[in-house]
Amino acid sequence: MSDVFDITRWRPAPYLPQAEARDPALIFVIAVLCFLACLTALGALAGDRGARGWTGQLVGEATVIVRARGGETPDAAAARAAEALAGLPGVTEVRALEREKAYELIRPWLGDIADLDDLPVPRLVAVTLDRKQPATATALDKALKAQGLDAVVDDHSMWIKDIRRAAGVVRGTAIAIFVLIAGAAGAVVAFATRAGLAARRDVVEVMHLIGAEDSQISSLFELRFARIAALSGAIGAASAGLLGAVLRMIGGGAGITPALPIAWIDLLAVLPCPVLAALVAALAARVTARRLIKGL
Amino acid sequence: MSRNANAAAGDASADEILRFTNVSMRYGRGPDVLSDVSLSLPRGSFHFITGVSGAGKSSLLKLIYLAARPSTGAFRLFGEDVTRMSARDLPMARRKIGVVSQDLLLLDHLSAFDNTALPLRIAGHKPAEYRNDVAELLTWVGLGARMQALPPTLAGGEKQRLAIARAVVGRPEILLADEPTGNVDHEIALRIYRLFVELNRLGTTVIIATHDQDLVARSGRPVLHLDKGRLTPLASQGPVA
């Protein structure tokens, strides 16, 4: 015989065939789904950040329209309004806009006017609010009324409501898509595990017959499929992370567009993917293996 | 390996390895394939199970190797009521049973050597402790030159001997063989039989299901005859020297 068998060099072979451990089709499918799940996670984070950005800008500002009353010039009224608001809690900066600026804002409606002095153009006062504890519109209003000013406060609350709603829709949609894709990825991992395990029924049967404990048998499959899923999850997560990084770099500080800003820290969101995939696979393997053993 | 299973407290017959009391068995909701079987086998005995195809020979063996449960009746194995065995006890009991099943159940992706070593690995022994025993055993069953072969490359008789090697490698207290001489010529059948006799001499209780009337007659061993799932007495055959 040519094959001399040296038993001193013998090592027990793995219980499960090795070729299956690298089942490329299985790895491909799980990796693609993990990739999509990670991508939607990044999308959800970017969407959330974008929505926060829009509202944040609006929350931080209020505009006050001041009309001159009695003999006061509009400029004097605006200056007085600015003064009245400057010291208020929750107000960080107050700036009375010059007449030209105010005019610029209403020009689209009025067209070119030769002599601005003929027109009682109201003055605008731009108020920058403390982001954390912004002064309310009523507080601003009260301060202005106390000075006897004819002024209207616009704290953008109408806009904010709309933007908030839009941001909520963006966020909710992204989360729903993420949950769907992650659920699909989990289901595929579970199905693939079950199919792979059913194909190795012989191992389950033989090990059971010769006195292996249920946990011995199922841990074999848990490990095997957890490893496959972890590898696939890592491939999917890395690809999604890479794509995110590319988008972050192309888009500069603002990400893809200012609407969907990706931050470097968002990329960390893909990290749990391999672990989660492995956990789902291990759980599916355990449940399937135990069921198979029970059916013997 | 522990040999004190029959020291079960309060068991009257300490040298009894198994006892069936009015046992019936069925698959799922099917009809009874074993009916009202009562049977007691002493430790160290050697029995054949005979009966036509479908009589229930394999089913009776399945009960004994704990792959099936009685639908009615009581079954005591190693002095313990099987229905009371916990999920942890069952694997331990199985390790004391060697099985050569009718469809052999070899793992095709493992070498003959690895297939044979399986029960010892499962039981947690270290390779260095048993590899020489495994090699010796394989040589003994005539597979010394095929230790690295995969089962699909083995001849029918070689597979059968491999299954037998795996069944006996853990020095079981009971050896159950279902048609162990089904695929082999007369010469090998006799060799396998002698192997069983040898193991029995070392203390293993042996139960063989077979159609080989010639072998049964020549052995002079006691016979458990099944007829449509019922144990029916044959003309009693005392052991012949």
Ligand SMILES: Nc1ncnc2c1ncn2[C@@H]1O[C@H](COP(=O)(O)OP(=O)(O)OP(=O)(O)O)[C@@H](O)[C@H]1O
């Ligand atoms: N897994 C199963 N599910 C349902 N019925 C089964 C199953 N295995 C066996 N049977 C039935 O149980 C009866 C007894 O079968 P068993 O295999 O015990 O017979 P046997 O005496 O071993 O036959 P043979 O000599 O052909 O091996 C038969 O009627 C068979 O059809």
Ligand SMILES: [Mg+2]
């Ligand atoms: Mg049979």
